[in-house]
Amino acid sequence: MSETAAQWAATLRARAEIDLAALEANVRVLRERAPGAALMAVVKSDAYGHGATPCARAAVAAGATWLGTATPQEALALRAEAGLPDDVRIMCWLWTPGGPWREAIEADLDVSVSGMWALEEVVEAARRAGRPARVQLKADTGLGRNGCQPGDDWAELVREALRAEGEGLLRVTGLWSHFACADEPGHPSITAQLTRFREMTAYAEEQGVRPEVRHIANSPALLTLPEAHFDLVRAGIAVYGISPSPELGTPADFGLRPVMTLSASLALVKDVPGGHGVSYGHHYTTPGATTLGLVPLGYADGIPRHASSAGPVLVEGKWRTVAGRIAMDQFVVDLGGDRPAPGAEAVLFGPGDRGEPTAEDWAQAAGTIAYEIVTRIGSRVPRVYRNERQALGRHPAR
Numbered sequence: 001m002s003e004t005a006a007q008w009a010a011t012l013r014a015r016a017e018i019d020l021a022a023l024e025a026n027v028r029v030l031r032e033r034a035p036g037a038a039l040m041a042v043v044k045s046d047a048y049g050h051g052a053t054p055c056a057r058a059a060v061a062a063g064a065t066w067l068g069t070a071t072p073q074e075a076l077a078l079r080a081e082a083g084l085p086d087d088v089r090i091m092c093w094l095w096t097p098g099g100p101w102r103e104a105i106e107a108d109l110d111v112s113v114s115g116m117w118a119l120e121e122v123v124e125a126a127r128r129a130g131r132p133a134r135v136q137l138k139a140d141t142g143l144g145r146n147g148c149q150p151g152d153d154w155a156e157l158v159r160e161a162l163r164a165e166g167e168g169l170l171r172v173t174g175l176w177s178h179f180a181c182a183d184e185p186g187h188p189s190i191t192a193q194l195t196r197f198r199e200m201t202a203y204a205e206e207q208g209v210r211p212e213v214r215h216i217a218n219s220p221a222l223l224t225l226p227e228a229h230f231d232l233v234r235a236g237i238a239v240y241g242i243s244p245s246p247e248l249g250t251p252a253d254f255g256l257r258p259v260m261t262l263s264a265s266l267a268l269v270k271d272v273p274g275g276h277g278v279s280y281g282h283h284y285t286t287p288g289a290t291t292l293g294l295v296p297l298g299y300a301d302g303i304p305r306h307a308s309s310a311g312p313v314l315v316e317g318k319w320r321t322v323a324g325r326i327a328m329d330q331f332v333v334d335l336g337g338d339r340p341a342p343g344a345e346a347v348l349f350g351p352g353d354r355g356e357p358t359a360e361d362w363a364q365a366a367g368t369i370a371y372e373i374v375t376r377i378g379s380r381v382p383r384v385y386r387n388e389r390q391a392l393g394r395h396p397a398r
């Protein structure tokens with residue numbers, strides 16, 4: 001960020017700074033941890049709140065050859081607007097009947113199919129488009145969410161996919177699945193899912209499927225389970241420099257650096273007497289004469305209301321705690337007699353190396369996971385990008 005950009009950012013009510021050099025370094029670290037596999041950067045839900053297009057470009061520049069989204073709309077937008085090289089593969093997996101199959105085929109997306117209704121729709125769309133779809137068959141190896149059940153359902157899906165492949169209507173580009181408990185090392189479901197995945201992929205391959213990629217690993221599996229890497233690893237939260245779970249380790253333990261720093265400019269600093277109730281419901285009362293700082297961020301911006309009286313904020317080198325309720329647009333911190341100037345920076349979370357709290361600290365304060373903290377930061381908070389790349393040429397450094 002240039003000096004003028006930094007000055008501009010400081011005049012904003014609040015800002016989420018996104019350090020794309022950190023994101024690129026994270027992608028390189030993750031590639032080194034899974035040297036035998038290609039890397040898919042998962043950029044669903046606006047790149048977990050970090051901004052899909054700039055994050056996708058940075059991830060590709062750092063060597064991600066695949067991008068993943070949940071919805072087809074997210075994937076189509078990336079293909080149309082992100083200025084990515086044509087050979088970057090984009091996969092999306094959350095389809096509902098009547099979805100934009102034909103647009104997906106024409107945009108060269110890899111689409112996930114978990115059941116017969118989806119296979120029938122994609123085949124029909126391929127017929128109309130006059131070109132084959134790239135289809136990845138998803139197996140439910142034990143998550144109990146999306147994916148095809150083993151046994152007869154899988155046999156039927158594989159058989160019908162091969163029949164359509166024989167007619168030139170699709171190509172089965174991948175066989176894949178998703179873990180339930182990869183963030184709990186030693187959980188018995190992990191080996192059970194791996195066994196089932198090997199069985200289901202082996203069955204499909206015996207029947208004649210020739211997938212380009214087989215994949216099951218998310219961030220925790222990428223970081224802790226080399227035997228789960230197969231041909232492709234799908235990294236989401238780790239790309240953004242956050243540990244999948246505090247029990248697994250800190251970001252630094254894995255060589256990762258948090259990408260997002262959320263801060264605001266204090267809107268007011270004032271003296272109040274002791275015994276003063278603070279914010280809706282008066283859940284906080286000043287214990288004595290003190291100063292209060294008004295932080296202009298609230299639950300409309302994604303600050304969890306469950307972190308009322310608990311969330312940490314760094315102001316002028318000291319940790320302060322949310323005083324009372326977090327409201328829609330603002331909350332208050334007790335500054336204990338300190339008098340920072342209005343406009344002084346209040347840092348909610350960041351990498352932690354300037355002494356600020358982290359998204360993990362907010363997750364603990366709110367009884368949730370850090371994934372939810374960053375992903376929910378709302379569109380009213382401007383994203384300020386550092387170290388941003390412009391549209392990529394055809395051959396980024398890999």
Ligand SMILES: *Cc1c(COP(=O)(O)O)cnc(C)c1O
Pocket residue numbers: 042044093178217218219220234235236237238244
């Ligand atoms: C979100 C998602 C991922 C990424 O998970 P992380 O734990 O963030 O790495 C991978 N695969 C699928 C199917 C997902 O929905």
